[in-house]
Amino acid sequence: MELLSALTQSILIGAALLVPAGALSSLVIPPLADALLFAGIFVPAEIFAGSSLGFALTIVSAFCLEFLLLHMRAGKIRRDEILTARTLGLDRRQIRKNLIRPRMRCGLPLAFLAGICRMCLSICPYLALILAAALVVNWILGRKS
Amino acid sequence: MILQVKIRKQTKEGLLDAAFSITEHDRQNLSILAEPGELRTGLLTCIAGLEKPDEGSVILNDRVLSDTLKGTFVKPEERHVGLICRQTVLFSGLTVQDNVRLVLTAAEKAGLSLASSGNPVERLLPDLLHDFGLDGLGGKMPSELTASQRVRALFARMMASQPQLVLLDDPVSGLDGETRASILCAARDLCRKKQIPVIYAGANADEAYQMGDRILVLENGKTGESKEKNAFFEKPKTLTGALMSGVSNVARAVPLSKTHALVSDWGLVVMKRGENGRLLPLPEGLCAVGIRSSDLAFEKPEGSSVRLSVYGAEVEEGPSCFLLRFCPVEGREKKIEVKVPKSVMRREELLRISTVYVPSNALLYLTDGALSC
Numbered sequence: 418m419e420l421l422s423a424l425t426q427s428i429l430i431g432a433a434l435l436v437p438a439g440a441l442s443s444l445v446i447p448p449l450a451d452a453l454l455f456a457g458i459f460v461p462a463e464i465f466a467g468s469s470l471g472f473a474l475t476i477v478s479a480f481c482l483e484f485l486l487l488h489m490r491a492g493k494i495r496r497d498e499i500l501t502a503r504t505l506g507l508d509r510r511q512i513r514k515n516l517i518r519p520r521m522r523c524g525l526p527l528a529f530l531a532g533i534c535r536m537c538l539s540i541c542p543y544l545a546l547i548l549a550a551a552l553v554v555n556w557i558l559g560r561k562s
Numbered sequence: 563m564i565l566q567v568k569i570r571k572q573t574k575e576g577l578l579d580a581a582f583s584i585t586e587h588d589r590q591n592l593s594i595l596a597e598p599g600e601l602r603t604g605l606l607t608c609i610a611g612l613e614k615p616d617e618g619s620v621i622l623n624d625r626v627l628s629d630t631l632k633g634t635f636v637k638p639e640e641r642h643v644g645l646i647c648r649q650t651v652l653f654s655g656l657t658v659q660d661n662v663r664l665v666l667t668a669a670e671k672a673g674l675s676l677a678s679s680g681n682p683v684e685r686l687l688p689d690l691l692h693d694f695g696l697d698g699l700g701g702k703m704p705s706e707l708t709a710s711q712r713v714r715a716l717f718a719r720m721m722a723s724q725p726q727l728v729l730l731d732d733p734v735s736g737l738d739g740e741t742r743a744s745i746l747c748a749a750r751d752l753c754r755k756k757q758i759p760v761i762y763a764g765a766n767a768d769e770a771y772q773m774g775d776r777i778l779v780l781e782n783g784k785t786g787e788s789k790e791k792n793a794f795f796e797k798p799k800t801l802t803g804a805l806m807s808g809v810s811n812v813a814r815a816v817p818l819s820k821t822h823a824l825v826s827d828w829g830l831v832v833m834k835r836g837e838n839g840r841l842l843p844l845p846e847g848l849c850a851v852g853i854r855s856s857d858l859a860f861e862k863p864e865g866s867s868v869r870l871s872v873y874g875a876e877v878e879e880g881p882s883c884f885l886l887r888f889c890p891v892e893g894r895e896k897k898i899e900v901k902v903p904k905s906v907m908r909r910e911e912l913l914r915i916s917t918v919y920v921p922s923n924a925l926l927y928l929t930d931g932a933l934s935c
Contacts, residue, residue, distance in 0.1 A: 487891065
């Protein structure tokens with residue numbers, strides 16, 4: 418029962434933080450993945466609420482999940498490119514080595530930054546609300562100008 | 563046998579049922595005239611190995627690339643078949659020269675002869691870029707190139723893979739006429755120099771003529787008429803072949819006897835005489851007759867001819883010639899087109915014309931492709 422309550426609560430919080438967090442760290446991550454990510458962060462935190470383990474789990478999982486998701490996305494390659502590469506004589510190993518890994522390396526700093534951002538948000542969820550307000554104000558001012 | 567293809571594959575557009583070959587004897591480039599779509603692309607992707615046929619086999623230089631009966635299927639990267647189609651792209655994270663270099667390196671690692679001593683990759687790279695007019699553009703990213711430069715880069719990169727067969731599925735679509743011709747010429751000449759057979763597939767008759775020594779018509783997914791290119795363009799045998807080769811005047815025909823056919827749209831009963839003056843028999847499966855606009859004459863030619871009356875004449879002006887459109891039967895909508903150079907006749911004269919002649923030997927008897935197969 419406690420677990421179910423924690424899960425529901427974390428999904429709700431996740432959904433509430435979805436927009437600002439997504440805007441800040443990675444707009445490329447689709448909403449569902451974002452919601453799952455937040456659930457992944459808050460479930461362990463709620464289970465071990467009040468303990469130092471809960472706090473550590475929160476910030477570590479926040480960083481890892483964001484970092485991994487964005488890092489993998491950076492190395493994503495279009496199907497057209499894979500088919501093209503294969504007709505040019507490049508096998509799967511060569512495609513991974515020459516086309517996917519260099520892109521992942523390029524996306525590394527961004528993924529790291531996004532991981533840090535997500536970690537900060539998990540420590541202070543209210544920061545997300547402040548950022549969301551800032552984004553809305555910025556958007557309104559941008560439209561007016 | 564250089565290439566032998568026998569493929570059946572069900573696609574969303576219909577059944578692809580193709581069979582053709584390129585032999586050592588007639589070592590020739592082949593142009594496949596076909597409307598764009600899944601069937602045309604499917605044929606080439608099955609040869610390249612990107613798709614598996616439901617039935618049949620592909621044999622290249624006596625090497626079985628795929629055979630559904632024996633369960634053989636060679637991966638596309640091991641086939642050495644170059645393909646450029648609409649899905650072919652430059653690798654976005656790499657410059658033009660890195661795109662080519664990557665493929666040259668892969669070819670070298672695969673043990674393909676690059677025919678150059680020392681460091682073959684770095685020696686061949688500038689040559690390939692030069693062959694396709696990419697001098698000075700090697701350092702650019704794909705996003706910085708124009709459409710024609712991108713296509714040139716695709717060709718340079720494909721040639722770097724040392725293909726044993728080149729497949730082109732209308733690779734220059736979207737480019738202007740002159741650029742299209744220059745890119746295709748460069749590719750054809752380089753392939754000829756390296757003795758690599760080329761299969762060009764497209765709907766453009768001029769490009770098919772330019773690229774191929776032999777023309778094959780793909781009709782609703784089935785291989786139809788196949789001929790030496792001059793013979794094909796001079797006398798196509800099927801209705802689809804005639805339309806794809808640029809015969810603009812086509813009308814349905816109904817056989818009346820073994821030698822005569824009724825063309826009701828033109829209000830005519832047509833027949834053809836041989837050199838000895840005897841009536842020639844109609845081909846089996848006759849469904850239409852055709853006349854090239856250049857074969858129509860305003861004065862009665864020598865020998866037998868068909869006479870067409872001119873009703874509702876309209877003249878459209880082009881840069882170098884007039885296009886006369888008329889109806890051979892009063893009150894009908896079916897129009898016949900004649901291209902007339904401006905140097906030959908003036909607009910007013912064209913509008914006064916009342917009769918047009920078709921030399922009997924220029925009349926094309928056309929069969930239904932499916933029936934003739």
